[in-house]
Amino acid sequence: MNYRGRFAPSPTGLLHLGSLAAAxxxxxxARHAGGRWLVRMEDxxxxxxxxxxxxxxxxxLPKFGLIPDEAVPYQSSRVAAYEAAFEQLRxxxxxxxxxxxxxxxxxxGLHRGGHCIAPADTHRAPAWRLRVPDxxxxxxxxxxxxxxxxxxxxxxxxxxxxxxxxxxYQLACVVDDAWQGITEVVRGSDLLDSTPRQIWLQRCxxxxxxxxxxxxxxxDSHGRKLSKSERxxxxxxxxxxxxxxxxxxFLGLQPDExxxxxxxxxxxxxxxxxxxxxxxxxxxxxx
Numbered sequence: 253m254n255y256r257g258r259f260a261p262s263p264t265g266l267l268h269l270g271s272l273a274a275a276x277x278x279x280x281x282a283r284h285a286g287g288r289w290l291v292r293m294e295d296x297x298x299x300x301x302x303x304x305x306x307x308x309x310x311x312x313l314p315k316f317g318l319i320p321d322e323a324v325p326y327q328s329s330r331v332a333a334y335e336a337a338f339e340q341l342r343x344x345x346x347x348x349x350x351x352x353x354x355x356x357x358x359x360x361g362l363h364r365g366g367h368c369i370a371p372a373d374t375h376r377a378p379a380w381r382l383r384v385p386d387x388x389x390x391x392x393x394x395x396x397x398x399x400x401x402x403x404x405x406x407x408x409x410x411x412x413x414x415x416x417x418x419x420x421y422q423l424a425c426v427v428d429d430a431w432q433g434i435t436e437v438v439r440g441s442d443l444l445d446s447t448p449r450q451i452w453l454q455r456c457x458x459x460x461x462x463x464x465x466x467x468x469x470x471x472d473s474h475g476r477k478l479s480k481s482e483r484x485x486x487x488x489x490x491x492x493x494x495x496x497x498x499x500x501x502f503l504g505l506q507p508d509e510x511x512x513x514x515x516x517x518x519x520x521x522x523x524x525x526x527x528x529x530x531x532x533x534x535x536x537x538x539x
């Protein structure tokens with residue numbers, strides 16, 4: 253199968269160094285494999301969305317030489333596909349409604365029994381949770397190595413449709429990776445813990461599982477993940493070369509200091525790129 257990779261930002265703020273490093277890493281992996289590189293806008297959480305940030309991110313990427321090979325889909329236009337996947341799970345009796353309050357969850361901890369622990373309340377909408385088996389999910393990450401997670405202990409019966417009716421990141425991500433034919437998911441290691449949940453959802457929906465490669469996180473001086481909501485180290489698309497070189501150095505590559513534009517910097521990086529030599533650590537301080 254031809255390689256298909258993707259960068260899937262959420263519009264919760266402007267592009268920052270951490271998301272730029274993830275975009276560059278996924279682009280390099282796709283181009284190194286002679287494949288296609290896609291961009292998907294994950295705008296399925298309206299309360300967290302910052303107006304104008306989706307357009308700003310998509311306008312910024314080409315300034316750094318990162319041009320997707322296909323049109324950019326928005327998850328907000330894909331709700332029918334998530335509804336169809338949800339109905340497939342419901343018909344198979346793999347999901348259940350949950351009316352638990354935050355206090356219920358604080359007292360009980362993770363859901364692990366396959367049913368709601370609170371009384372049904374017909375006067376308000378429930379969340380919907382996926383029933384999680386007591387089994388170990390194992391996979392080999394292309395950079396971080398073998399991974400194992402006891403899904404019921406680590407995640408429990410997790411939410412796939414929220415009370416407000418919004419579908420979860422886990423479900424939307426799985427459905428769209430399959431729809432776009434993604435063969436390898438290259439993203440930050442903050443999502444490494446989500447991968448077993450996504451693999452289980454893929455199995456429940458009869459979807460293929462792509463390969464995974466989780467890049468180290470860009471951390472601030474306090475060891476915290478950079479956050480768009482904190483305006484952390486936003487990059488300047490009008491002067492792309494300093495941030496682009498910084499992202500490449502973070503990934504363990506020697507950036508081209510002589511190239512006059514972003515395309516030249518990326519061309520040199522790709523010529524020397526080997527995904528096996530990417531920085532392996534889970535996080536790296538940059539601020």
